[in-house]
Each structure stands twice: as structure tokens, then as C-alpha cells.
Amino acid sequence: MQKGLKGIIAAETAISHIDGDEGKLIYRGYEINELNKYNFEEVAYLLWHGKFATDKELKHTKEELRKNRDLDQHLIEILTSLPTNMDMMSVLRTVISASGTSDFNWKPTISQAMKLTSIIPTIIAYRKRNTEGLPFIPPRQDLSHVENYLYMLNGIIPNPAQVKALESYMILTLEHGMNASTFSARVTASTESDLVSAITSAIGTMKGPLHGGAPSGVIDLLNEIALVGDAERVIRKKLDQKEKLMGFGHRVYKTHDPRSIALKETLLELVGQDEWLDLAIEVEEIAVKLLEEYKPGRSLYTNVEFYAAAIMKSIHLDPSLFTPTFTASRIVGWTAHVLEQAEDNTIYRPQSAYVGKLKNKQV
Known part of the structure; x- marks a missing residue:
């Protein structure tokens, strides 16, 4: 028996591969160093679709991500009513859960994945500024995904060097195999629950300091x-x-x-x-x-x-936003895994080894 399922293969995946001995991380067949020249939207498309986008497909993806940045009114009301002493990961978990309307009925879709990917930076920025007593800065449609995130946090167009650095980080953390949060998402999805429920599970798992701890x-x-x-x-x-x-x-x-x-x-x-x-x-x-x-x-x-x-x-990011920012990138990997799970689903039902006592039977 391997505690924590260490070394146990729980699924077959075409999304990513980690070779710890050789120091390799592969997304959809591409080594990670090959992907550094692309932008966030391009690599997200690769993970969701298994191939790079054509110019037309990429334009559509960027348009979808941009148009979904705004928060529904009921999510704004929830955000502003949450206790001020609630940490950002708990806020994300709560607001993402509340986004689970009938639009997110099983079966999961890439459109749903793009919606969740779009709103997470907005949730983080809205909450940060709200707790600081600052007005919310609406998303801009003319900025890229990463550039817009930094803009909403601070209200100024960010330095190109900072955008490039953060975008590289987010691309490199989009996906990392069957880690704890990804496994959590796939287990939830395996019950034929909806995408929002699976991502809520993943966020709850990412919150733990043994997984998503800030540097x-x-x-x-x-x-x-x-x-x-x-x-x-x-x-x-x-x-x-x-x-x-x-x-x-x-x-x-x-x-x-x-x-x-x-x-x-x-x-x-x-x-x-x-x-x-x-x-x-x-x-x-x-x-x-x-x-x-x-x-x-x-x-x-x-x-x-x-x-x-x-x-x-x-980029002057407060430590309380490190793990949430990590989450804003890893949402792409999580949703890709949920989509893959739905394609060939079997419910996860591992066994446990009982180590408790047995009561003597009465004669």
C-alpha cells in the first residue's frame, strides 16, 4: 500500500507529462521550454483542445475570454457581503461555487472552462480593492488576459517587463500532472457532477499550504x-x-x-x-x-x-495573492482534466485498509 496514493497511476491523460529524473514537463507533446514564446491564451487553447489554434480560432478564444470578464450582479453582491477576515482562497471557493447556475449543467464544455478562467482574475481584483476601500476597476477589453489582471489590481497599465514575467509564470503553472488539486477535480467530475463543483473542489484543495503554499x-x-x-x-x-x-x-x-x-x-x-x-x-x-x-x-x-x-x-503583489494568482493560471489545467475525465468517465472508488480494532463476538 502506498500512503497518499504516491506512485499509483489513477488515470490516463494526454494533457501533460512530468519526467522528474530528466527534468522535463510536457504539455500536449510540447516541452515547456518550447512554449515560452507563446502567450497565455495560446497555451490555454493548446491544453483545452490538444492543438494550437489557427488565427481565426485564437481570435475567437480571446474574444470569449474578454467578454466573460465581467461578474454577474449576484456574484458582486456575494463578494461585497463576505466577511473582511475571509482569506482570498476562501473567497474564490465561495464565489466560484455561487457561479454554478444552470449554465453549468453536466456535461462540461470548453465554453464553461473559458468562463471560469475569465472571471477568476476579476474576482481576485474586485475583492482586493473592496477590502482596501478602493473602487473596483472594471476589466478592459483591449488588454490581454494577464495584462488586464494586473490593470484591474492596480488601475494602471503595467510595465511590459512585468507583464512578460507574470505571463511566463502563469503559462508554466497552467498544468502539472495529477497533483492533489487536479486529482480532486477529477474525482468530483467522475461522479458526473458539474464543472463548477469540480473546480470548487480543486480550489479547496489548492488552499492547503502543503499544495498551494506561497513562496x-x-x-x-x-x-x-x-x-x-x-x-x-x-x-x-x-x-x-x-x-x-x-x-x-x-x-x-x-x-x-x-x-x-x-x-x-x-x-x-x-x-x-x-x-x-x-x-x-x-x-x-x-x-x-x-x-x-x-x-x-x-x-x-x-x-x-x-x-x-x-x-x-x-509586480508588488501582496503575499496573500500568491496562491490565488497561481489558481488563476491552474484553472486551465483543472478544466482540461475535467473535460478529459468526462470523455471516458469511470467513478473513482479506491479502497482503504482497515486498521481499527475488531470487537469479540458474543457467544
Whole structure:
């Protein structure tokens, strides 16, 4: 028996593949580094449809995502009535659940997937500004998916370097195999429940710190290095004290995290345009060298959280929005898996091993 179903194959999928030994992540047959030149909408289409869009298909997809950005009035009323001490992931879970009208009856469709993908950034931005006592900034139809998200958060057209960095991060986190939240979505979908119910399950799972935890440790590391002004001194001190260096190493990837490599390639194109992105590149080079010195043969490289933290710092995103932003990208992978589950469905019904006591039978 494998606790937590570790190593157990629970489904066949054509959506993505992870090779932890070789450090590869594949979306629909394409290695992740091949996808860095595309935009969010193009890669989302690939995951939903299994192929890249033609110009006409891509135009339609962008139009659908844009026209679905506005929230229905009943969702706005729910958003503004929720307790101020409710965290953003709980807000997302509640509002997405409340969107489950008759429009989302079984069987799930790509149109439904696009609707949920469109409204999650709006929910996050609306809630953030509402709790800060600021007016809501309506979505703009002339901005891309990622650009519009940043615009709604802050009310200004974002720096192109910041858009490029965040878009790369979101593309690289759209999908990552049969992780806990994806499995949760597929289990719910396997009962022939609707798409909204499956995504509500996934969001509830993502909320857990063992799955969707924010890279706050990396933020602390970068802040400390920026304050001290000497990356090598800070990192050596931590390694001398046997502290874990946050943002390095991964449970699945035994070598380089391919998402981290792809993010770094993007950030190298942006050198000189943002101080936090520049700092991250400098810190990685020093940290990898010192980790090999202190822990030879361990092959500890940056994971996707390392550069994600730098990007979040760059765009001035509050740590409370890290996991919700992760959710705004992973919604594409979740919906793709629900659609795939519906195509050849069998309800999930694993067994458990009873380890309790047996009462003696009375003679």
C-alpha cells in the first residue's frame, strides 16, 4: 500500500507529462521550454483542445475570454457581503461555487472552462480593492488576459517587463500532472457532477499550504539579501547554520525544474528592466555554486517558486495573492482534466485498509 496514493497511476491523460529524473514537463507533446514564446491564451487553447489554434480560432478564444470578464450582479453582491477576515482562497471557493447556475449543467464544455478562467482574475481584483476601500476597476477589453489582471489590481497599465514575467509564470503553472488539486477535480467530475463543483473542489484543495503554499520563504531571502547587499554572505551564513535554502530543490524533479529554467530564460531577456528580477538571477548563480560546495552531489537547483517570488515582488503583489494568482493560471489545467475525465468517465472508488480494532463476538 502506498500512503497518499504516491506512485499509483489513477488515470490516463494526454494533457501533460512530468519526467522528474530528466527534468522535463510536457504539455500536449510540447516541452515547456518550447512554449515560452507563446502567450497565455495560446497555451490555454493548446491544453483545452490538444492543438494550437489557427488565427481565426485564437481570435475567437480571446474574444470569449474578454467578454466573460465581467461578474454577474449576484456574484458582486456575494463578494461585497463576505466577511473582511475571509482569506482570498476562501473567497474564490465561495464565489466560484455561487457561479454554478444552470449554465453549468453536466456535461462540461470548453465554453464553461473559458468562463471560469475569465472571471477568476476579476474576482481576485474586485475583492482586493473592496477590502482596501478602493473602487473596483472594471476589466478592459483591449488588454490581454494577464495584462488586464494586473490593470484591474492596480488601475494602471503595467510595465511590459512585468507583464512578460507574470505571463511566463502563469503559462508554466497552467498544468502539472495529477497533483492533489487536479486529482480532486477529477474525482468530483467522475461522479458526473458539474464543472463548477469540480473546480470548487480543486480550489479547496489548492488552499492547503502543503499544495498551494506561497513562496514567502523566498521573499524573505530576497528581502534579506537586498537589505544586506551581499548575497554570498547571507547564503553562506544560512548554510553554515544548516538552514534550508528556500526556493531550491523539488519533490518531483531530481535535476533542474524545467519551469525554473524557462522562467530564467524570460527574465534574462528583461535584464536591467526590474531590480527584483535582476537580483533573482544574481542570487540563483551564487546559491547554486554554494549549494554544490556545501552539499556536493545533491543537485539542488532553483524550483519554480524561486523565480515566482521574484516576479511577485516585481509586480508588488501582496503575499496573500500568491496562491490565488497561481489558481488563476491552474484553472486551465483543472478544466482540461475535467473535460478529459468526462470523455471516458469511470467513478473513482479506491479502497482503504482497515486498521481499527475488531470487537469479540458474543457467544
